[in-house]
Amino acid sequence: DQQVKQNSPSLSVQEGRISILNCDYTNSMFDYFLWYKKYPAEGPTFLISISSIKDKNEDGRFTVFLNKSAKHLSLHIVPSQPGDSAVYFCAASGNQFYFGTGTSLTVIP
Amino acid sequence: ETGVTQSPTHLIKTRGQQVTLRCSSQSGHNTVSWYQQALGQGPQFIFQYYREEENGRGNFPPRFSGLQFPNYSSELNVNALELDDSALYLCASSSGRSLAKNIQYFGAGTRLSVL
Numbered sequence: 001d002q003q004v005k006q007n008s009p010s011l012s013v014q015e016g017r018i019s020i021l022n023c024d025y026t027n028s029m030f031d032y033f034l035w036y037k038k039y040p041a042e043g044p045t046f047l048i049s050i051s052s053i054k055d056k057n058e059d060g061r062f063t064v065f066l067n068k069s070a071k072h073l074s075l076h077i078v079p080s081q082p083g084d085s086a087v088y089f090c091a092a093s094g095n096q097f098y099f100g101t102g103t104s105l106t107v108i109p
Numbered sequence: 110e111t112g113v114t115q116s117p118t119h120l121i122k123t124r125g126q127q128v129t130l131r132c133s134s135q136s137g138h139n140t141v142s143w144y145q146q147a148l149g150q151g152p153q154f155i156f157q158y159y160r161e162e163e164n165g166r167g168n169f170p171p172r173f174s175g176l177q178f179p180n181y182s183s184e185l186n187v188n189a190l191e192l193d194d195s196a197l198y199l200c201a202s203s204s205g206r207s208l209a210k211n212i213q214y215f216g217a218g219t220r221l222s223v224l
Contacts, residue, residue: 004151034209043113043199043215044215049209093207093208096167097142097154098154099152101150102151
């Protein structure tokens, strides 16, 4: 039962452009949503989070948007840089912690 | 570098055997969580330990068990290994019980192969 879904396994973006990564969830009781970034042979690294009482949170080049009515969140990276190339996981917190399946982002120089 | 270290990095076992994976938490962290990441999937929450007691569990059978020690290091034990247990096992430490409000710092994982 996949409660957090990332329907795009991969995404390619030109350097300097915007990267938009999407995530959908099914459980309306989730109270926090997070994004993690993972490089090969490393563990996931926390990127940004948002509480369910907010609809936007911004940290430098990274912005997360939450649409509770649609049960959808997205991560915007502007401008995208080659070092952003990694696998991005969204995650949600409820009675336990749920990760999506990941989106592999490639930023082309 | 997160300060969370896991050992061993790779492990090969046969079906039916038992395995113990180890995790050393980041200094000052009293909470550890374990995750299983199968190939092509996201990490799945196994359980969490807070100050040496289990504080939450995902949908994993009892043959997955754990321990947290007074120094907050941790072990994941898996009995009666099955082929589907082949995965990357990730450990994460944090400074509080809430997995959402306290940043989790992950180790690089242990790659377990069950033959």
